[in-house]
Amino acid sequence: MKHIFIYNPTAGRDNTERIAALQEKLKTDYPELSIEFYPTKAAKDATAYVRARLEAEPDVQMRFYACGGDGTANEVLHGVIGHKNASMTCYPCGSGNDYVKYYGGAARFLDVDALIHAEERVVDAMRIGDRYSINVTNFGFDTEVAKTMHEVRRKKLIGGKNAYTTGIIKALMTAMKNDCTVWVDGEKLNDGKILLCTVSNGRYVGGAYCCAPHSLNDDGLLDVCLVKPLSRLTLVKLIGVYKKGEHLDDPRFKNLITYRRGKSVRVVAPEGFGYTLDGEIVMANDFTIEVCPGAVRFAVPKSACECTAQKEPEAATV
Numbered sequence: 001m002k003h004i005f006i007y008n009p010t011a012g013r014d015n016t017e018r019i020a021a022l023q024e025k026l027k028t029d030y031p032e033l034s035i036e037f038y039p040t041k042a043a044k045d046a047t048a049y050v051r052a053r054l055e056a057e058p059d060v061q062m063r064f065y066a067c068g069g070d071g072t073a074n075e076v077l078h079g080v081i082g083h084k085n086a087s088m089t090c091y092p093c094g095s096g097n098d099y100v101k102y103y104g105g106a107a108r109f110l111d112v113d114a115l116i117h118a119e120e121r122v123v124d125a126m127r128i129g130d131r132y133s134i135n136v137t138n139f140g141f142d143t144e145v146a147k148t149m150h151e152v153r154r155k156k157l158i159g160g161k162n163a164y165t166t167g168i169i170k171a172l173m174t175a176m177k178n179d180c181t182v183w184v185d186g187e188k189l190n191d192g193k194i195l196l197c198t199v200s201n202g203r204y205v206g207g208a209y210c211c212a213p214h215s216l217n218d219d220g221l222l223d224v225c226l227v228k229p230l231s232r233l234t235l236v237k238l239i240g241v242y243k244k245g246e247h248l249d250d251p252r253f254k255n256l257i258t259y260r261r262g263k264s265v266r267v268v269a270p271e272g273f274g275y276t277l278d279g280e281i282v283m284a285n286d287f288t289i290e291v292c293p294g295a296v297r298f299a300v301p302k303s304a305c306e307c308t309a310q311k312e313p314e315a316a317t318v
Contacts, residue, residue: 002034002060003116004053005091006046006076007067009039018093019067022112030116046072050079054086063087063299065115069094070135074278077125077134081295087120089299096279099135101204102217103304114301121305123217124201125295128287131277134296136205136212137289139267139275140196140227144175145206146276164207177229180269184224185262195227195235199265199289203245210245220293221261228256265289 007019019037026035040046050064064080066073066088073090080086090099092106100109109115126133145167152159158166182189182197198205200212200223215223225248230238238252247253266288267275273285 002036002062003065004050004062005035005037005065005067006050006072007037007039008072011068011094015068015093022067022091025112026116029113033116040075044075046075047078050076050086051083054080054083058083058085061085061087063089063120065089065091067091067093069096070098070279071096073099073134074132074280077132077278077296081125081132081292087297087299089115089118091115096207098204098207099202099278100304102202102215103300108301108304111301111303114303115299118299118301119305120297120299121218122294123296123298124220125292126199126201126222127290127292128275128277128282128284131282132292132295133201133277134298135202135278136198136200137275137277138196138198138205138211139180139273140178140194141171141175142196142198142206143274143276143281144171144178146279146281147274150281172232172235176232176235178269178273180267180273182224182226183266184222184260185264187260187262189224189226189258189260190228193229195229197224197226197267199224201291209243211242213245213248218294220291221263222265222289222291224258224260224262224265226258228258230256263291 009016023037038049054062062085064076064086066076072094076088080088090109092100092109097106100106126137128137148167148170149163152166153163176195177193179192180194181192198211200215201217203210203212203215205211211225212223241247241250247257248259269285271285274281274283
């Protein structure tokens with residue numbers, strides 16, 4: 001097997017130093033393994049490179065390590081989809097590492113010795129047209145937050161580490177009622193208005209929000225959590241419960257949430273609508289999200305496997 005680490009060389013000094021140390025460690029500790037590092041050259045380059053490698057050597061098993069955050073993982077995902085000789089995993093050194101929180105968090109995947117020896121699990125993905133997501137596709141309030149974050153991320157004071165807070169503040173002013181209608185496996189869930197909606201394979205979004213606490217990433221189903229419009233005061237009161245992943249069991253959410261599991265989610269909205277796919281904003285007003293069962297082989301360190309086995313809940317019936 002070839003082990004290929006994909007990283008962004010312009011991601012910052014700390015990340016550059018981390019990757020350099022990783023290269024040295026692997027060279028020293030695993031001289032018998034075929035290990036390569038590929039620095040991406042531009043957006044989407046990771047996808048193109050992964051596809052090209054797999055197509056050039058269809059009989060060689062390759063594991064691709066997404067060194068970065070959820071965006072890097074999504075680019076690698078797009079490259080490995082459809083290739084039987086491919087698997088992937090994450091070396092989560094980016095700013096957002098939501099997918100690996102399903103397995104207990106980034107620390108388990110940053111143990112490179114455990115990661116090299118990780119076992120592969122067959123997990124689901126989701127497809128929207130010609131795009132794929134391994135973690136969460138969401139829209140409404142969350143997407144408006146993401147749009148603002150993208151606009152201000154390089155600005156002083158309101159950007160950088162404050163970008164998410166800036167996004168929340170703006171969305172509280174402009175995105176409390178979002179026009180769209182959602183169907184799950186043909187069942188209409190709402191009357192045309194939402195606060196937000198998450199469609200999940202993983203469990204976390206936005207860095208720390210456990211939007212889908214009962215989601216299983218290998219059950220062939222999407223977990224859909226639609227939050228109805230509510231007042232700003234109610235949102236502020238309940239956001240902590242939502243963040244902890246306790247919203248499906250809290251009676252205060254009983255009339256505020258519609259929760260379903262299904263294989264297909266259709267969304268229809270006015271022009272100018274968009275969704276967020278593993279953190280990437282995509283503008284579309286009529287789209288369908290479909291589950292792709294067992295689409296990816298994902299390498300999970302042993303300690304993370306044990307953590308998941310202990311924490312996976314019974315199937316929810318909300």
